[in-house]
Amino acid sequence: MASIEHNDSSAVVIIGSGAGGGTLAHELTRRGIKVVLLEAGKRQSTETFSQVPGEAFLQLTWLDARTQSGNWGVARDFPALPVWHCKTVGGTTVHWTASCPRLQPWELRAKTTYGEIAGASPIDWPISYQELEKFYEIAERRLGVTRRNGVPGLPASNNFKVMYAGAKKLGYKQVHTGHMAINPRPFDGRGFCIQQGFCLQGCKMGAKWSTLYTEIPRAEATGNLDLRIESTAIKIEHGADGRVNAVVYRDGQGKEQRQKARIVCVAGNAIETARLLLLSASSKFTQGLGNSSGQVGRNYCHHITGFVWGIFDKPVNFWRGATLAGVVEDEVINEPRRGFAGGYRMELLGEDLPTFVQVGLPYGWGRDFASVIESYRNIAGMFINGEDLPRADNRITLNSEVKDAYGLPVANVHVNEHSNDQAMRKHAQGQMSKLYDAIGAKRVVLGPTPPATHNMCTARMSADPREGVTNAWGQAHDIKNLFISDGSVLSTSGAANPTLTIVALALRQSEYISQQMKARSI
Amino acid sequence: MEDLVNLNRRELLKTTTGMLTGLVLAGSPLALIARGPAWAVDLTALTSSEGATLMAMARTIVPHDKLDNAAYAMVIQAIDSDSGKDESIRKMLKDGIAALGPGFATSEENDCVAALKKIESSTFFQAMRLKTVQVLYATPMAYAYFGYEGEAFSKGGYLLRGFNDLRWLPEVPLQDSGPMPISS
Secondary structure (H helix, E strand, C coil): CCCCCCCCCCCEEEECCCHHHHHHHHHHHCCCCCEEEECCCECCCCCCCCCCHHHHHHHHECCCCCEEECCCHHHHHCCCCCECCECECCHHHCCCCCECCCCCHHHHEHHHHHCCCCCCCCCECCCCHHHHHHHHHHHHHHHCCCCCCCCCCCCCCHHHHHHHHHHHHCCCCCEECCCECECCCCECCECCCCCCCCHHHCCCCCCECCHHHCHHHHHHHCCCEEEECCCEEEEEEECCCCCEEEEEEECCCCCEEEEECCEEEECCHHHHHHHHHHHCCCCCCCCCCCCCCCCCCCCCECCEEEEEEEECCCCCCCCCCCCCCCEECCCCCCCHHHCCCCCEEEEECCCCHHHHHHHHCCCCCCHHHHHHHHCHHHEEEEEEEECCCCCCCCEEEEEEEEECCCCCEEEEEECCCCHHHHHHHHHHHHHHHHHHHHCCCCEEEECCCCCECCCECCCCECCCCCCCCECCCCEECCCCCEEECCHHHCCCCCCCCCHHHHHHHHHHHHHHHHHHHHCCCC | CHHHHHHHHHHCCCCCCEEEEEECCCCCHHHHHCCCCEEEEEECCCCHHHHHHHHHHHHHHCCCCCCCHHHHHHHHHHHHHHHHHCHHHHHHHHHHHHHHCCCHHHCCHHHHHHHHHHCCCCHHHHHHHHHHHHHHCCCHHHHHHHCCCCCCHHHCCCCCCCCCCCCCCCCCCHHHCCCCCCCC
């Protein structure tokens, strides 16, 4: 591993080591570029992942304070935890469920496809599907995604058998065990899935792709990576020329450090990425970095989500098996006759007992609440994953009332749902209830919207600099050597779990950055 | 259960203010993992009668008739520990318990429900509800009672231990699922 001097201004500084930052770090270092990778969390491994759900949550989750507001259910049901992502080397790729659908061509043209919708701010992506597709293909090979490139699907779990039977009764056609970045057989030095049902806790087999044990060690092996753990970026600085030139961060001892940089790439998950840009306001950039458009932090998307549980009179044992290995894709269409724009996936979901009770069930207590838990063995589960419409006022802002450990304002997450979002959720809950009813469910329970794990669009790519924060390569419209490299850059959310798209965009961005560096354009 | 007993021996080094006790129900999941016929949980911040009121409260919040009281006692122990560390928590609990009155612990379920409905929006009730669901379902007794088998890595996963043993619905065709990585 490289050791790069704080005063070395030739390095690329990447903030965050998840799907975007970790992939980018590997791609740049293997091209001979020196990278300082700042990660706020500690480094775990397949050996150290806790096997106790509550402990694993504390081991991996970003728990620094945030506040939230708006009418979305998360503000009511999970007031202290608006979003659920990771603070650890590998970022949220340690905790993700590894579902890797692609966005559809029409989803990249949200504004054109959906037309004007009052109270929403969708745009078309500045890149075509054909362009993105090339990088999807590379990403799928890299991650070993199932049902692509000859990789077989995962075998069907009990929970999936229930989903499959119900979906077929409803006439759905596109039902399978998913495009998963989970090895059905050993691949790329990683183990195969032994159906632990612990995707959320970190996969001890390494069957699930994570930058923690793929991209990051490979970047280290190049000799060009300086990974600094427990290093929390608090400000990006710039020179008189308006180009960024350093990142100020707190190290593991809480001591302030300053790393000079030729290029800065921010990949701190859409909440912290927006917060860091806003925290970096200066006399030259009074609204924050990259924010002359006022778009930083706006258009926050998180997907329309929610649990649907079917209770049967026979056992399912739905905690056994890969957490999310199953999908119905027939509703990923734009069909205005359903009463809303955009599409949604039905995704399989099983949960361990503590998580099921704390996160999966709607608020309640007493006999009826307890009776659902009594049925734990006989429950089958699904999850909605649908496109939410961007809204200018659904946004990340700095909350000057609440400060973090360093005295800096925390992020406030504000979400007021659009009526389109609510119509989609209702439709999805209705179809998923029908699916379980069709095969004899005794009861269907609709769970809450959990803290958001898919955080997107807060520094979105846009053709028109007034409508977003970056161009089609994630390069800030305002500052040539400032890049955004995580889900923040998605122009709209689509109905696809975002990681594959984040990886594809990071691969594409790495080519662009290295070309631009070679050409001395940045 | 062994952990529970050991934890309490350590706690005894402090001043014990109260105790919750019970007998292990024959045939209950606890009977399989308990070392003896009786259990005891020492309290260091709350009195025995306060503990009993909170026990009744936890059982009303999530009534699982056949789940042993020892599992609920773990909830009370956690709350007792919190209130030993934070005076504001202890005050909130003591005030809340006093407001429920001395008869609460022995009241009929319907009366308990009615009393809790009246205070549902209080910080006291919400804190108790949250702690109950956080602690109860993470206990080995709850795992055993609800049939949850927990982590599986140490046993080779569920791959050969029932992840696909459901037989009351048709099997999924291979083209929509995938082959087993190893045969059983």
